Amino acid sequence: MKNDEVVNAFHDFYYKSGVWEQTKWMGHTIYKCPFDMWIYQEIFFEIKPDLIIETGTWQGGSALYMAQLLDLMNSNGKIITIDIEDFPNRPQHDRITYYKGSSVAEETIEMVANEAKKSKTVLVILDSDHSKDHVLKELELYNQFVSDNSYLIVEDSNVNGHPTYPEFGPGPMESIDAFLESNKNFKVDESREKFFITFNPRGYLKKIA
Numbered sequence: 001m002k003n004d005e006v007v008n009a010f011h012d013f014y015y016k017s018g019v020w021e022q023t024k025w026m027g028h029t030i031y032k033c034p035f036d037m038w039i040y041q042e043i044f045f046e047i048k049p050d051l052i053i054e055t056g057t058w059q060g061g062s063a064l065y066m067a068q069l070l071d072l073m074n075s076n077g078k079i080i081t082i083d084i085e086d087f088p089n090r091p092q093h094d095r096i097t098y099y100k101g102s103s104v105a106e107e108t109i110e111m112v113a114n115e116a117k118k119s120k121t122v123l124v125i126l127d128s129d130h131s132k133d134h135v136l137k138e139l140e141l142y143n144q145f146v147s148d149n150s151y152l153i154v155e156d157s158n159v160n161g162h163p164t165y166p167e168f169g170p171g172p173m174e175s176i177d178a179f180l181e182s183n184k185n186f187k188v189d190e191s192r193e194k195f196f197i198t199f200n201p202r203g204y205l206k207k208i209a
């Protein structure tokens with residue numbers, strides 16, 4: 001078996017095991033692969049974001065993880081996390097603002113625009129509805145908020161056979177391809193895929209200054 005076949009076979013096995021749904025940060029469920037969590041840590045330390053916008057909160061484990069990374073960096077950064085659903089017992093943290101609404105609703109974008117204009121370095125993570133059309137809409141709406149040299153991270157581009165869950169249908173990977181065709185100021189940063197397995201292949205989009 002070639003190396004990339006081994007990696008893809010493990011990725012598919014790992015994903016299908018569902019262990020990512022049992023992954024926790026400080027007792028809170030976080031739907032992330034630990035390799036990607038480490039990459040987040042490396043990016044945050046380099047970029048030092050003042051504002052992180054996350055679409056798709058789920059139980060708030062990812063927001064808490066990011067807030068605590070910012071604590072470790074003694075940063076002034078904060079996190080706005082957006083979801084259509086409320087969940088009981090989401091973690092509370094001074095840096096985290098939970099916002100209820102659709103990521104693509106006009107009032108949500110207005111709120112994000114107001115916060116983004118007060119912040120020097122903004123990083124965006126898209127982790128809500130993973131259908132191609134929704135993610136593409138998010139990419140089109142949120143790319144304007146990303147600061148130069150910062151990141152627009154598209155989560156879960158591994159589905160629809162990239163290399164797992166082939167029956168998903170057009171998803172984040174297809175939206176990335178469509179977005180990059182007409183947005184030449186973003187480039188895939190493949191160096192963020194160095195741990196071989198990432199749930200976000202071609203999903204670490206760097207804004208070029």
Ligand SMILES: C[S@@+](CC[C@H](N)C(=O)[O-])C[C@H]1O[C@@H](n2cnc3c(N)ncnc32)[C@H](O)[C@@H]1O
Pocket residue numbers: 029030031032054055056057058059060061062082083084085101102103104127128129
């Ligand atoms: C994959 S989960 C988020 C996982 C979380 N970021 C984590 O890492 O643990 C997706 C979330 O997106 C939310 N969602 C679905 N459609 C949405 C929309 N249009 N706007 C905002 N959130 C949405 C769902 O309610 C769900 O909580």
